[in-house]
Amino acid sequence: MSLLCTLIFTVFLIISLIFYFLGLYFLHFNLEIYIEYKLLFMNSISLEMVLFLDWVSFMFMSFVFFIFSLIVKYSNEYMHGDKNLKRFILLMMLFVGSMMMVILSPNLVSILLGWDGLGLVSYVLVTYYQNVKSYNAGMLTALSNRIGDAAILMGIACMADIGSWNFTLYSEYMKINSSNILLLMMMIVLAAFTKSAQIPFSSWLPAAMAAPTPVSSLVHSSTLVTAGVYLLFRFSFIFSVEMMKFMLFISLLTMFMAGLGANFEFDLKKIIALSTLSQLGMMVTILSLGEKNLAFFHLLIHALFKALLFMCAGAIIHNMGNIQDIRYMGGFINFFPLTCACMNISNMALCGLPFLSGFYSKDLIVENFSMKFSSIFIYVIYYLSVGLTVSYSMRLSYYLIFGEFNMLSFHSFSENKNKIMLKGMLGLVFLVIFKGSILSWLLFPTPYFIILPLHMKMMTLLVIFLGALLGFEFSMMKYMFMNKSFKLYNLSMYFSGMWNMPILSTFGVNSYFLKLGKIYFKKIDSGWLEYYGSNGLFKLLMNFSQIFQLISRNHLKVFLFIILLITILLIMIY
Known part of the structure; x- marks a missing residue:
């Protein structure tokens, strides 16, 4: 194999x-x-x-x-x-x-x-x-x-x-x-x-x-x-201006919702999944502002660091005996130095840390967004979403790499178990570091020339630092979000539940269709259709077959009776 x-x-x-x-x-x-x-x-x-x-x-x-x-x-x-x-x-x-x-x-x-x-x-x-x-x-x-x-x-x-x-x-x-x-x-x-x-x-x-x-x-x-x-x-x-605006609002809300949800989630794979959702929102946002080449550029760069992030998460889950809860993890830098290095690099690329590949696409997108004429609401939500990206990345790094070890005292973690997985991951690491700068030179023969005031230029860096601080604070307050006696627990459940989206879009909706299906099944499939369809046809055929069977059993009597009837009829006529 x-x-x-x-x-x-x-x-x-x-x-x-x-x-x-x-x-x-x-x-x-x-x-x-x-x-x-x-x-x-x-x-x-x-x-x-x-x-x-x-x-x-x-x-x-x-x-x-x-x-x-x-x-x-x-x-x-x-x-x-x-x-x-x-x-x-x-x-x-x-x-x-x-x-x-x-x-x-x-x-x-x-x-x-x-x-x-x-x-x-x-x-x-x-x-x-x-x-x-x-x-x-x-x-x-x-x-x-x-x-x-x-x-x-x-x-x-x-x-x-x-x-x-x-x-x-x-x-x-x-x-x-x-x-x-x-x-x-x-x-x-x-x-x-x-x-x-x-x-x-x-x-x-x-x-x-x-x-x-x-x-x-x-x-x-x-x-x-x-x-x-x-x-x-x-x-x-073919998109009209109105459709572009609609896409902008929906993708911005998706980006914001996913960023918030990832900050309150404890499942390692779900955090990275919500991070994907946030980045998809960013791609659609910049595409709806008319910069489709920028969206495609970010799509390519995102593919690299997201694949690496999932590979690192998989290596950690595989070593921990399929445990995905980040509350059990911590201090992995001592056990998986190479895996943690790969994970940290991909995490930093996701944040848009300068001169990693994610920086070249994200920074360009954020500055291009700042140049576009839009409302203060859109501007604030967008920058908040960018800050939340850094926040959940910092939180993830803290829980996995820098925090205290929360697993069993007796363990047998070793990076030597997954040498083949490491080869697959190391193939991506160098691209995650260098590919952004290479592609930015190759895909844009004419570089983007962006002129912004100093405070708007510095806005990106400010949001990144504030996001990192927020992520660190979230990590420190973990017991407040886990304890049901705190009001913050309900808030964290609401945010990690993606604003009740699963209930609104699936569990809350499908009951109506299931009830309707039950009524249709009872009244039509097992009711009128059964009566006039298969069941009724079966009874009709059964009755006919019984009549024909009776005739076939007594065919001589029937034959003689018919001859008698014809004879009586002939006598009456003549």
Whole structure:
């Protein structure tokens, strides 16, 4: 099995490097390639299989393949002893294949194939560990994503009057003609919001943490959740000013909610999941201000440090015997120095610490945001959200690395157990440090020139320091949030429960549909349909068969009786 993992790792790593250099070549010479194959032509509507190759698709694919190759190597150790490891690897390959369909296709029908594939495979992977919690999380994930699938189907219907589902070729027409474009725009935003877990579809993202950690690492860095942002990136030319404003408010609220929730959460994987939600909010925020290239830049950088963060979390959970509660952790710098170094680097990159890769995208986004004309409310909420990012990162570092050791006195923690996992993590560390500066030079031939007053320039640094201080304070006040006698306990439950989002969007809503389903089942399925349908038909056929059986049993008597009747009739007539 290790040989298969090594082979997959090598192949995907080579493909990733090829795609990366192809992306740079296409970017430098501003090339775009269409590969089109007509599958069906019916009633003026043509159905084509289209591949659209440009620098964006090549770059994104190279990052997805690179992270996938490292995760396969990592899984070889993490999932060691699993009987279904081969199935697990194949499922992840299917997941990456579905993502390729979304990335490469400018055709809404073939995007739906990849989109549906992502939802289906994510359900199978979330329910990989078979227990009630996994089944509930898997169903929540699948049903939330089904809303997006339905929205894409309605988008396909909206584009039917154009005569093709290839949206890139009709961009100018879409801007002029506004008959179905408004509905299409709404459907695309709805689909992207379900996949990227924006409010009110946020509750499935932390629930999907029931999946194995390598899956979480792949899903939250470069595949499932980023598909929504990528779709918005591709369709950004049809969004109206009103829709941009709507997206800005929703993504800002998502960012703020996720940042607050992560500060009160104690599950290690859920904290990192909420951090992903916060970063997705940041990407959609800057995209809704018209800077789609900046959003894509942050998407690539975020994929690197988020994959590393999940890998480090997985290594710690694996060593601790599958304990995920951060209150049991602490002082890991003494036991896992390399893992903690990797985790701290990815945490600092997430905060936007100067000259790590996250700084180059986040600082640019924050300063660009400050240049845009917006209200004081948006400005304050945005900077608060950025500060909360630093706060939960600092809190996580304190609980895991710097705080007191809270586990058993007798333990056998050792970093030597997970050497293969460390190799996978160390492959990402150097990119997390250097890739931001490299990509900022490569992707923006003309650098962003941002002029701001001194106090607005310093605002970012101030917010980072205040966030770090707040995170430290949260860590010190941990007993106040854990003790039920304090009023802060209820507040922490409310915030870590994502503003009651799971109750409002799932548990609070599904009871109505279940009750309606029960009524339909009782009154229609087991009622009128049963009476006039299968049951009634069965009784009718049974009665007929009894009559025919009676006739067949007494056929001679019946024959003689009929002859007697005919004879009497003939006598009466004549």
